[in-house]
Amino acid sequence: MKKITKIEYQKKNKDRFNIYLDDSYAFAVDMNVMIKYSLAKNMELDDDFISEILTAEEEMNAYNYAVNLLSRAPKSEKELKMKMQDKGYDVIFIENVIKKLREQRYIDDERYSEMFISSKINTSKDGRRKIKEALYNKGINKEIIDEKLSSVSEEEEIERAFLLAKKKLASMKEEDTRKKTLKLSNYLINKGFEYSTVKKVVSSLLKGDFDEFDQCY
Template identity: 35%
Template sequence: MLDGRKNDLKKITKIEVQKKNEQRFNIYIDEAFACGVDIAVLTEFGLAKGMEVTDELLEQLTDHETHRKAINRALVYLGARVRSEKEVIEDLQKKEYEEDAIDAAMLYLRENKFVDDNAFAKMFCRTMVNTTLKGPQTIKRELRQKGIGENDTEEALEYFTDELQDEHLYKVLTKAARTQHNVSQVKLKQKLQTTVMTKGYFNNKDIMDAVLQEFVSDEEEEDALKLQYEKFERKFSKYKGYERKSKIVKGLMQKGFRYEDIQNFLAAQEEY
């Protein structure tokens, strides 16, 4: 027990188990309720009925109890799933714990291996790779948002090999291509390039070309050009001659068809 002047001493007159939680105890000093503590604090300070305490010791008890509450809150939060250190800290801040209580909680969690950003990053990356089609850049960004450092992030991403990235990218681009109907290769390529960026992948020309050829062959592009031409022909039916032709050409070019292909198609239509 800490030293103190005789007239500062108070005495614990009662210790009782809390009704709703057998792991917590109410401490009474000089017959008045002083504070509640959990069993870890009770044991660590050796609290017992008849024990004399000082104001300084009471302050230590209060601080220690607050730290224990922060630790317990963190353990509950970690019970749902593995978290990064930043996630735990932000949760404790949201619960309005003071900085010293948060520091004490994080020290306890680190020492007892309840938080480990390196292990968290590896687990997170494996989960994303095995259950989603998110690209490496997206996974990297999400790890950084969770407070994971550069070294841990790069080490975790080693699991996402080039071979796996190519396999996933092909699936992503194939899925995107299936949503595009009767479009030119240029238009589809623009769509796929946007998909590569938004999904967090690096551009891969070989995979891009393979998907383009799979979904819009030269013959299919001719069919798409014909279909779009017929739509524009109806749309601009009120116009005549050169003005009508100009509007159709402009519309087809906006759809991504090459000017040369459009002119050849129109020439064939006129011959027909």
């Protein structure tokens, strides 16, 4: 058995404590770990109990790392897992932390998807196809993606594509209608709009047909 002979605040982090066993520094713990195990001066610890405390400290470290990442920017569950894996945390710790964060609503793929869609529509002006691909790559469930994107109507999609295309057209120097059609259409497709939307918008702006463009796609 070893006895806790001293507990002190860390100078640079008041939420962490240095633990001394038998007058020698042994380890540091987060405040939550210290409270959980009721660590106090003169408390005696056996090796198994010390091992349990250190395991809890490792998991708390993983939790704090995840919370810090989320405080900087929202992340999907998959993104957070990958960040933690890259940091080298044990798989069991990662799963426990993800479960806890899910219960606390710190991570929520449905809410994340709503925020992501809103941002891409209002800031990047991306089309539904590009947004859908991005969410899929972030590990969002297909059912969630389809449900959240269903709130974006075809009319809204066409209007957004029209405004982008109109602005792009004003900056184009080409005189040839065919070149304008191809360039404008490729621009909208790269922004993530469906072909049917692109065809309607470009035809409306250029008053032309899509025969030549159709042959390219």
